[in-house]
Amino acid sequence: MTKSELVGAAYLKLTGGYPNTDSTTWWEDVDLLIAPAINYVMSADYFISKRDEGEEKIIQPLFLQSFKLPVTVDPITKKHKSKLPKRPMAWPKNRAVPFVGTSFDNQFVPVEQSGGAMQKYFSGLKKEQTSYELEGMDITYFNLPPLLRSGNVLVKMVVSASDLNDDDEILLPDGAEIQVINLMVDFFIGQKQLPKDYYNTNKEPNTQA
Amino acid sequence: MSALTPIDQVIRQLCRETGEPDYKNYDTILSHVRGALVDLQLYVLPSVKTTMVKLNRLNNIEWPADCVKPVLIGLVRNGRTCNISVDSGVSPALDCGCGSMTEVEKNIQETVQNTDVDPYLYYGIEVYGQGYDSIRACTHDKENRITNLKFKLLASDQVQFTYISDGISGGVSHVPVEAETAISEWVFWKYYRVSKPSLSDRGRINYKEEFTRLRKFFNDETLEDWIKAIRRN
Numbered sequence: 222m223t224k225s226e227l228v229g230a231a232y233l234k235l236t237g238g239y240p241n242t243d244s245t246t247w248w249e250d251v252d253l254l255i256a257p258a259i260n261y262v263m264s265a266d267y268f269i270s271k272r273d274e275g276e277e278k279i280i281q282p283l284f285l286q287s288f289k290l291p292v293t294v295d296p297i298t299k300k301h302k303s304k305l306p307k308r309p310m311a312w313p314k315n316r317a318v319p320f321v322g323t324s325f326d327n328q329f330v331p332v333e334q335s336g337g338a339m340q341k342y343f344s345g346l347k348k349e350q351t352s353y354e355l356e357g358m359d360i361t362y363f364n365l366p367p368l369l370r371s372g373n374v375l376v377k378m379v380v381s382a383s384d385l386n387d388d389d390e391i392l393l394p395d396g397a398e399i400q401v402i403n404l405m406v407d408f409f410i411g412q413k414q415l416p417k418d419y420y421n422t423n424k425e426p427n428t429q430a
Numbered sequence: 431m432s433a434l435t436p437i438d439q440v441i442r443q444l445c446r447e448t449g450e451p452d453y454k455n456y457d458t459i460l461s462h463v464r465g466a467l468v469d470l471q472l473y474v475l476p477s478v479k480t481t482m483v484k485l486n487r488l489n490n491i492e493w494p495a496d497c498v499k500p501v502l503i504g505l506v507r508n509g510r511t512c513n514i515s516v517d518s519g520v521s522p523a524l525d526c527g528c529g530s531m532t533e534v535e536k537n538i539q540e541t542v543q544n545t546d547v548d549p550y551l552y553y554g555i556e557v558y559g560q561g562y563d564s565i566r567a568c569t570h571d572k573e574n575r576i577t578n579l580k581f582k583l584l585a586s587d588q589v590q591f592t593y594i595s596d597g598i599s600g601g602v603s604h605v606p607v608e609a610e611t612a613i614s615e616w617v618f619w620k621y622y623r624v625s626k627p628s629l630s631d632r633g634r635i636n637y638k639e640e641f642t643r644l645r646k647f648f649n650d651e652t653l654e655d656w657i658k659a660i661r662r663n
Contacts, residue, residue: 275449276448277451278449278450278451279451280452316452319451330457333454333455339461345598345599345601345602346437346460346598347460348601350438
């Protein structure tokens with residue numbers, strides 16, 4: 222479904238199937254809150270997947286979107302940088318950005334949080350590696366190959382719904398559209414704060430059942 | 431199978447095994463692999479390097495940054511080398527064989543003898559095995575990381591410095607295939623120390639086994655032994 226289709230479906234349900242200009246809730250209200258609802262469902266799905274997969278912290282590849290980013294040079298620090306075109310989901314350890322690299326599967330390695338200071342100690346061991354540090358929307362590269370300095374870097378990420386346009390396709394787990402619509406209705410009619418677990422275990426989605 | 435594996439491959443594999451298929455813990459694993467290499471290279475796979483060094487104004491040899499311990503110091507004169515310091519761990523087979531001296535070697539010996547150094551310097555296989563700096567041509571100062579020569583060199587002399595390197599200061603791009611399992615076990619030992627102590631303990635025990643196996647592997651000399659050991663992996 223596209224974003225506007227999802228908003229329309231939620232709006233239709235909110236107005237009891239008869240949308241009209243006298244409704245207390247407007248289309249814009251629903252449009253405003255659809256992004257948090259989508260992000261909530263996506264994050265719940267991520268944490269449920271993480272729990273179910275045990276040790277491995279995987280990202281569903283079907284939710285990924287790819288972008289080619291130009292590399293620029295910071296005029297002061299002379300560091301090579303790129304700017305993300307859209308905001309990724311805020312998941313731990315930047316897991317919403319599982320790939321930064323070239324189109325030929327040369328995957329760069331992430332610098333851990335505040336790990337920029339450690340890079341000088343690793344330089345002998347990372348001679349052939351390109352590292353990147355992601356902070357906010359900025360990517361800073363370490364040891365970027367010369368050929369890439371004027372080229373493009375490929376980034377794959379799970380995009381936060383707050384940056385989506387009306388006609389953008391919403392990537393949701395199959396069947397989760399209903400959860401998003403129900404969440405929207407719950408927001409406005411105030412009968413339930415936030416739903417608990419979709420598995421009906423009456424627990425928060427990100428905790429062990 | 432190649433004899434060397436890229437260190438990047440080893441680290442990425444370990445990232446995946448520790449549950450991070452997107453390599454989010456790359457630097458942590460890298461620092462543990464570094465620790466494993468230091469441990470293995472100090473005790474099992476010593477990395478021996480040789481370099482030509484210049485003396486400073488105080489007649490000292492300044493150790494290279496990655497030097498853990500000097501092994502041999504050779505005086506090079508007119509294309510011939512004679513050892514003036516030999517570590518006790520070095521096999522006598524590496525002796526320069528100066529039992530029957532050439533003119534050049536006599537020349538060197540005279541230079542050294544003039545400064546009260548052991549006259550058996552170039553005959554002295556028997557002095558091997560008597561400990562560090564057993565031939566007394568120089569003294570090692572571990573604190574200041576220098577070696578002080580007790581005699582004056584000629585202007586044309588060069589000094590060849592052979593030492594055990596920590597194996598990582600100059601950078602590591604590949605690791606020996608036979609050490610991969612030991613490195614993995616070391617990483618599990620260190621990586622899970624806080625979060626999963628039982629797994630960490632298992633890693634420590636396995637590392638000890640791998641360490642012993644690796645040491646045996648390097649002590650075996652026949653080709654068959656090496657092939658058997660590789661196949662056991």
